[in-house]
Amino acid sequence: MNPRAVSNLISACALTLFLCAIFLLFPIPARAQSPANDSDAQLVNKFLDQEREPAEGLKCVIKSMQPFLDFAFRFEVGYIVRCPLREFAGNGSTIVSFVRVKPEGGTAIVLGDAYKLPPSVGSASGNIRADQLKDEFDFSGGFAAGEGNYQVEVLVANREATRICTKRWHVHLERKRSEKKVPLTLNDNAAGALTILPWSGIFDTSGSGLRLTVLLDAAPVNPYSQKLRAWDRSFLLSALSTVMSQINCQSVRLIAFNMDQQKELFRKERFDEPGFNELAQAMRGLELGMVSFQVLEQKQGYASLLSRLATLEMTDAQPSDAVILLGPHTRFLDKPPQGFLPARDGKGPQFFYLEYMPSWLLGREFPDVVEYVTRSLDGTSFKIHSPAELAHAVQKIAAQVKHNGKQAGVAGQ
Incomplete structure (x- = not known):
């Protein structure tokens, strides 16, 4: 067996082990996109950091969206993942998605999510799924951040086929002139999950609320x-x-x-x-x-x-x-x-x-x-x-x- 074939075989085995470990550690179904636990984060970091030969992957498209300042006074950075349904088994397959965010001079974070794909199209229910009519499955993700420069990496994998899709891009976040007086709730070069919200949870119990x-x-x-x-x-x-x-x-x-x-x-x-x-x-x-x-x-x-x-x-x-x-x-x-x-x-x-x-x-x-x-x-x-x-x-x-x-x-x- 030539060296290139050996390298591809090793990469395929490593990918299989990586995905098996991820699916064992990551609960299904997951809650909305949230910080990955230490074990998941270590596996994701190890996989994204290693050099590997190109392999057959999921034929998905990952599209980054225009960031914007939300009403919690922080930037929201989002993306959409679109995959043909033919890429999956068609019987309720499960896929996981991770995003790693590396702020310039800050601490990197890893967020994870899981999605249960719809079963094969059935006409008996009387319901219509737009994604099924298009023979396409899509989902979205994102994170919150303060001003600064960030490297964003998204990894999508499915359980059955042991294949992945990845994308890496950079984003610069800065308030517009009209927004300069708006105090942000996240520090520069700091990122977090979209689910973390700045509300104290305290009610007025004095009777005047x-x-x-x-x-x-x-x-x-x-x-x-x-x-x-x-x-x-x-x-x-x-x-x-x-x-x-x-x-x-x-x-x-x-x-x-x-x-x-x-x-x-x-x-x-x-x-x-x-x-x-x-x-x-x-x-x-x-x-x-x-x-x-x-x-x-x-x-x-x-x-x-x-x-x-x-x-x-x-x-x-x-x-x-x-x-x-x-x-x-x-x-x-x-x-x-x-x-x-x-x-x-x-x-x-x-x-x-x-x-x-x-x-x-x-x-x-x-x-x-x-x-x-x-x-x-x-x-x-x-x-x-x-x-x-x-x-x-x-x-x-x-x-x-x-x-x-x-x-x-x-x-x-």
Whole structure:
């Protein structure tokens, strides 16, 4: 056997051992992308650092996305992995994904995730998967970082075929001139998981805090995207964290919903710090979400959902002091018929809509269905373009809402 063949055989054996070790150590199914344990990180580092002969790999495409500053005042760096389904066994294969981030002059981190691929397409269920129709499976990942220079390496592997796909690129992160006054929550050349959020988890137990309800629209930042990506989920969680950090809350009721699926996704009557992970897991299910024919037939189903959620808040035996609808500008722009708008009798909580407007929608900021519903409730809408505008809007809400005859305070005041 010639030296090159021997080298390829050794590389193949090493790859097989590496993947077997990874799948033994990495739990399936995994939670949302999170720091790898020491054993996983050592294996990933060893594999990415070694020189090896090119081998047959997964025919996947790893695409890096444009970083942006999120509402937790940190940069989000994301990527999408797309793989043809024919690359896998087709019977619920499992793949793992790791990203190693090396800050310039900082400490490298390794984050890991696992995905269960959908089984073969079946028509009996009456459901349609967009990724199956395209014969393609895709997922997203990312990390949070401060300003600086970073080397990013992504490794994707599947259990059955013992093959991998990797990509390496560099990214420079720096605030724009208009963002220079925004204090970042991560130091320069420091990176972490998107799931780490800057909320203390502390509620105001003095009796002066607000009873708050947040109706979270679990929708992509891009209103025309068909999936809720990793950065979409992180963006929503960071906005929620900012709201909860800047309002003195006695309690928070959290309801997450999705208008495409016309259903409530998550509810927690007393939302707390562990609730962030629970909410993240509930939204992660939308990465491979299904839409039934029955939902598609309900043309005003999304408006009925909003009306029902608002009515429940107004008729609750112990209503909140304020209800905040929170989410990005939606693709549902038609004003619902009067019969689909909730009726307001002057009682119940005050309603507010914090609507994030992506920069590419400047000049095309038309009302969406959530804004129409907010108007019907005599509520106030705020169009948000930046973290600073979100903070300012939250301060206005806190100043406007009264609780037990007292002016609601802003956290930290």
